[in-house]
Amino acid sequence: MLLDTPFEWLKAHSPAWGESTGFFDHKIHVLVVFLPVAFALGLAEVIGHLHISPWIILFVPIVALVPIANCISASTDVANEKLKINGHPTLGMLLNVTFANVVEIIVALIALFVQKDEVIALYSLIGSWISNYFLLMGVVAVICSFKGCTFRGMNETTAQTHTLLLLLASAGYMLASALPFFPIHTRIVTAQLFLGVAIMFVVLYAVFVLGFQLRTHEAMAEDQPSSFREGSRERKVSTAVKQDKAPDHANLSVAVLFMAATTLLKSVGISKIFFALIILPVFGNLFEHWTAITAALKGNLTGAFNVAAGSALQIAMGVLPLLIIISHASGKHLDMAFDVSQAAVILSGTVIIGFAFSDSRTHWLEGLVILFISMLSALLAWFQIA
Template identity: 30%
Template sequence: MVNKIFMFAAIIGVPLSIIGSLMHLPSIMMFIIYCLTIIALSSFMGRATESLAIVAGPRIGGLLNATFGNAVELIIAIFALQQGLTEVVLASLTGSVLGNLLLVAGLSFFIGGVKYKRQHYNVFDARHNSGLLMFAVIVAFVIPEVFSISMTDRETQSLSIGISAILILLYVAALFFKLVTHRGVYQTEGENKHAHEETPEWSVKKSIAILAIATLAVAYVSEHLVHTFEVVAESFGWSELFIGIIIVAIVGNAAEHASAVVMAYKNKMDIAVEIAIGSTLQVAMFVAPVLVIISLFFPTPLSLVFTLPELVSMAASVLLMVIISNDGETNWFEGATLLAAYVIMGIGFYLL
């Protein structure tokens, strides 16, 4: 039933988006249509990556889900950079970190915990990811802010480029570590015990084709969504910071949101955790650095200098996730704790 609703929304939403953009319909109405269309398209991306996960396993499946999910956000961010909306881009990166670690993981832990008393996942992967989270968010994002105080804008930009190059190299090394040199070394007993019992909804070729088509459609809708930000902000009294952290992040990560929660409900916590934490790592160690490099081709370059509220909220989210996830099991109360932290930060950014 839910899949049919998303299919109907996508079939209606894409033509409406095209017609609305050509006829220049009211921005607020188009903002809502664009957001709903992206969410509907993201559901297809989530189903396709779930099918691929059954064939490829939880690590590669989670990586694929995070990659195609973050592709939506990357597309939105590039169009925002073209418009010179660097604050929105930085806010959307912050929102992705908060959304994945607190909202996605929180909903997954809560909904899965309501159905199952205790849910387990690979503790070795959790601890490995914890170290990368601490490095990527706390070290790589805090350092530019600290040093930029005594630097010129050009020096700050150079520092951001250097850090971006290091982050991309380390992210590639992390993938090589998990998928090549140490693949299966830290595998827990029964990690894939149900994999052989499942039949993917779509074949590999069909899944890849749907992912490609959905991504192209999202690219078109996202470009027009960016043009509505300023009007919507003025109409509702929202700041660019709030739009980037809450609205853009939720819309851009809709695929991960849906897939992680479904995986948790099916007691596939390895995939759910890989989606939530893996997506965060990809945003911090790949998406953000790539945007810094791409911005060099635009009039307004992007520096990895976040505001103090953004840095504190991201650091708090990472520390909370590290403490909760390091034992390799979870329950509904831990999910409620993560969700409560997300709501508190959301209220703070709304009032800021």
């Protein structure tokens, strides 16, 4: 059952199975074979009968997540196209951003409630924020400049609004991370402050989505990208949105991933912070990266920015604060504070992006500067111990 279920699910739930729909087409679906392999390796690791390199056990479940995320992305694109045709582009954009973050959400939930590892739960989401906003926007600007793309220019309202909210989120997390250095710092006061800030962020994000994006400024999503190639609307699609089994298969890969991570961190000496902040988000955000880069190569900088900033904003003001609220309700008290140097990098990086895109245009040097922000974060994480 375990061996054939992933293939049956993939064939039933992936749009246009067997026909080419772009770079991430049916050819990548063969990677689903890594799902039962990941389970077998994880079982062997638990039993202890096989002595397998932790690097192999780490690599296999990461690869297994790729076709799962692809199916989620492709199915979401079908619904996205239908929503755009029916005059609801913003709803399509929100759906795209939400399902793009499914893997990261699963990782954080398993880390917090199954593995009981607050460091990975917190830093995996912070890493998704950094990966989606700084790494992705830097790569988009650099690649497009060297490819000779002509930017149409971003929607000024889109750029300013996302940057403003991310700047607020950055300041909030920066203050939370610096709180232990203040005289008022006590465990009870800190927990209450974290909970209060988290509730404020969730409320503000809800107002932004329900009031701003869906009502007063719905036109901002007109340039949102789709990972399908031109002309794909006419293709026959087997299903619109059938992601019901995707989280189950992703859970399996993530569980094995945590087993491998535990062994790898002990044997190789990689810090838990570096693993959660850098390694996990690179693979978890693969399809947001591809969609944004594809949009930018077509000169759609607004679309690329919507994917990168929209996903980062949902993590910073939606997913992470909501996880903090849930953890407090369950008695776990997940901290909002993380390393103050990382918080400073995020805050300063958000300010830099605000300056870079203030004229609604960009070039390769600005992209390189933004890219170096993510590199600085990776360098700091490499020397951190957790």
